[in-house]
Amino acid sequence: MSTPKLSLNKLTFLFPLALVLFEFSVYIGNDLVQPAMLAITKEFGVSSSLAPSSMSLYLLGGACVAWLLGPLSDRLGRKKVMLAGVAFFSICCLIILLSQNIEQFLFLRLLQGTGLAVISAVGYATIQETFDEKDAIKVMALMANISLLAPLLGPVLGAFLIDYVSWHWGFVGIAVLSFTSFFGLKNKMPNTPPTTTTPLSFKNMYLDFKEVYRNPRFIGLTLALPMLSLPLMLWIALSPVMLVEDWGLSSMQYGWAQFPVLGGLIAGNVLLVRLVDRFPLGKTIFIGVPLMLIGAILIVIGTIWQVHFLTLLIIGMTCISLGEGLSFSVLYRFALMSSDVSKGTVAAAVSMLMTLCFFLVIELVRVTYDAYGIWMYSLTCLGLIALWFTFPYALIQKIMREKASQATHH
Incomplete structure (x- = not known):
């Protein structure tokens, strides 16, 4: 069943606004934490070479669940899966405050990364289905601008937390923002019907993903995305070490x-x-x-x-x-x-392939950065x-x- 397309106006923009508040929470969950990683590794008594792992595991967490969230939202409706994902991310941000060592901290960073999959496999698919082609691109670009406040404010707030308070308060703030977006999405996100009637089973998901990944045009376009976005991702991951330490x-x-x-x-x-x-x-x-x-x-x-x-x-x-x-x-x-x-499955396939590329390249550069x-x-x-x-x-x-x-x- 196709969703009727909305035109972009003040009323219809309230849903993307609620979504971008969650997107901002998830992004600042990386951009505020990365500058604090040198202090966090020091607090846990481990090498600063583990600092970029906080980001790469965050990205890997997104890749680990996208395969399920996309097909699930195709069958249950996007809104239910979206709200469950926002709640899970918020709770993980609070639990990380109890970390006793770097292993627990990094494991919870992996779990927090599921927020990335909720945005990419569920949120973005809803935007593309809700608005027509050019309006969807405008919404994505406008959302990107609001969410870019995260990497702009994150390093400055992260530096402030290190110098004057504690990194723990960063996660408290992120959880509060995320919970706020939950109520906005509950009220303003379109309650779209399921886009497929096939039952949720590993076989059906496998067949859907197989069809997507066997499409050479899909593979070519999706692999082109990390080529454009990885230089900036590497900057966010490595600039604390590059600019502060080196x-x-x-x-x-x-x-x-x-x-x-x-x-x-x-x-x-x-x-x-x-x-x-x-x-x-x-x-x-x-x-x-x-x-x-x-x-x-x-x-x-x-x-x-x-x-x-x-x-x-x-x-x-x-x-x-x-x-x-x-x-x-x-x-x-x-x-x-x-x-x-169905677009939930396609968005999940994009997310998994992109995030896998992000994880592999960031880890490769992290490991070889010490030498070169x-x-x-x-x-x-x-x-x-x-x-x-x-x-x-x-x-x-x-x-x-x-x-x-x-x-x-x-």
């Missing part, structure tokens, strides 16, 4: 260094909202990705010419984030619509973005030609 910045200087980088992402999303009605859908990707390549090249130049490293790193990362803002929401829409399977330092970081960023100009570039061109042809026939 380059001697204070916690507050580290926090301020995030503003131009994440401000670039906000600017990119604002531009996308303004341009999406003026250009053929997909055109902004061909503006954004070359800008990201320029940014990656600047970071490599800074790695060679180290006297200007910090300046070139921040300018380069700002170019990368601006380009990502122009590209990501459109590419995500293309990936989600590349399969005819900023060279590992800068060359990984350049390699990921350069790789986008292979099969994803050709695939997006093909999709745009098809859309132009359909528009001509109509």
Whole structure:
């Protein structure tokens, strides 16, 4: 059964607003905690090399349950699964306060990561089903801007907590925000009917996922997503070690260094909202990705010419984030619509493949960073973005030609 499409107005935006409050809670659950990880590893008496594991396990937690949440929401309705997921995340944020060692802390970070799957496999699928194509992209870009307050405020708040209070209060604040979003979603989220009548069984889920993953267009578009988003994810994961430990910045200087980088992402999303009605859908990707390549090249130049490293790193990362803002929401829409399977399952398939890529690359760079330092970081960023100009570039061109042809026939 297809859901009637809503037009974007003040009333219909209340649901995305409630969803983005939860998204903000989940993101700040990473961005506020990462700056505090050096203090947390010290408190538990373990090496600071474990600091990025807090983020990679958080991401892995999302990948571990997406396979179930998406198909479950196809069969039970999105709203029930969404509310259960928000409640579970909130409770995990409170339980982590009882951690006695780093193992318990990291295990609870894994459980908290389920919040990421709730957003990507249930929340985003609902947005794409509720609004028409261009409105859905605008909503995703506007939501991204609100949720970007998390990585903007997170490092500064994290630094404040380390210097003046305790990391524990960060999780209390996150739980309060998450519980608030629960009531907003309960009142404003559309109560959409199930999108499939097939019973929930491992066999049916397997057949659905098999159909999605056997679709070469889906695989190509979904693998293109981490190529664009991983440079910024690596920045969030590694910048505490890179800027504070290696380059001697204070916690507050580290926090301020995030503003131009994440401000670039906000600017990119604002531009996308303004341009999406003026250009053929997909055109902004061909503006954004070359800008990201320029940014990656600047970071490599800074790695060679180290006297200007910090300046070139921040300018380069700002170019990368601006380009990502122009590209990501459109590419995500293309990936989600590349399969005819129920959208909860497709969104879960996107989430699992993306998060697995995030986990593997972040852990690989974390492990090799000790040996190769900023060279590992800068060359990984350049390699990921350069790789986008292979099969994803050709695939997006093909999709745009098809859309132009359909528009001509109509």
